[in-house]
Amino acid sequence: LVNGTDIAPYPEKELQKLRGRLFSMVFQDPMTALNPSMTIGAQIAEAVLVHEPKISRDALRVRVLELMELVGIDRPNARMKLYPHNFSGGMRQRAVLAIALASRAKILLADEPDVTIQAQILDLLRRLQQKLHTATILVSHDLGVVARAADRVAVMYAGKIVEIGTAEEVYYDPRHPYTWALLRALPALSEAGGALYTIPGMPPTLIDPPKGDAFASRNEYALAIDYEKEPPMFRVSGTHYAATWLLDPRAPKITPPIGGVRHD
Numbered sequence: 001l002v003n004g005t006d007i008a009p010y011p012e013k014e015l016q017k018l019r020g021r022l023f024s025m026v027f028q029d030p031m032t033a034l035n036p037s038m039t040i041g042a043q044i045a046e047a048v049l050v051h052e053p054k055i056s057r058d059a060l061r062v063r064v065l066e067l068m069e070l071v072g073i074d075r076p077n078a079r080m081k082l083y084p085h086n087f088s089g090g091m092r093q094r095a096v097l098a099i100a101l102a103s104r105a106k107i108l109l110a111d112e113p114d115v116t117i118q119a120q121i122l123d124l125l126r127r128l129q130q131k132l133h134t135a136t137i138l139v140s141h142d143l144g145v146v147a148r149a150a151d152r153v154a155v156m157y158a159g160k161i162v163e164i165g166t167a168e169e170v171y172y173d174p175r176h177p178y179t180w181a182l183l184r185a186l187p188a189l190s191e192a193g194g195a196l197y198t199i200p201g202m203p204p205t206l207i208d209p210p211k212g213d214a215f216a217s218r219n220e221y222a223l224a225i226d227y228e229k230e231p232p233m234f235r236v237s238g239t240h241y242a243a244t245w246l247l248d249p250r251a252p253k254i255t256p257p258i259g260g261v262r263h264d
């Protein structure tokens with residue numbers, strides 16, 4: 001939904017009007033996102049020209065230098081003439097970020113950065129969000145990264161959001177069994193010297209999704225209704241919702257299997 005409108009059925013021509021202008025994408029692997037035959041400066045300039053085709057050559061150069069400085073690429077005058085293979089992994093990620101910001105998009109979609117440069121890129125994303133007031137949606141499998149970077153968290157399973165709330169609500173008062181399982185699997189929460197917790201079973205095949213709750217076969221707290229009917233989103237608070245039948249008033253009271261987690 002974009003401003004309340006479902007854009008999934010939009011034709012390609014209409015989607016092109018939104019890409020870049022409304023939202024932009026930062027891919028996980030910058031080496032495959034960048035063109036190895038073009039200089040970094042030329043690739044950033046190309047992104048600017050898509051949205052500002054009438055910009056003058058001098059103004060375009062200034063804009064490219066501004067974007068490189070914005071994402072922390074020092075000596076931009078020299079480095080704009082270099083190619084992707086001349087950059088380190090962290091610098092390539094910054095170049096991809098500069099391209100994504102070239103359109104002045106309102107929403108930045110960021111795939112999880114490489115673990116070797118993760119900390120510096122996450123800090124950079126936070127600074128950019130504060131400076132540009134751009135909303136950032138970070139996609140990650142790492143709950144530690146999410147805890148460090150996010151204000152709000154949406155937990156997804158089988159292609160659907162199963163719990164959503166502020167970071168504090170999802171981490172300290174989780175309500176969905178899948179969220180419990182993810183938190184139990186964190187090394188920081190495992191017993192010293194003990195084996196890491198693993199979620200039993202396998203994810204469902206989405207070509208032929210199961211009846212009821214997609215997580216039911218892996219959920220040790222599953223109720224009979226989980227195998228028959230998909231749960232709605234139950235309200236926990238004004239900002240916290242979870243799709244689990246355990247929140248139905250008729251469900252048995254379950255103590256979460258995570259130490260120190262509040263559950264009223």
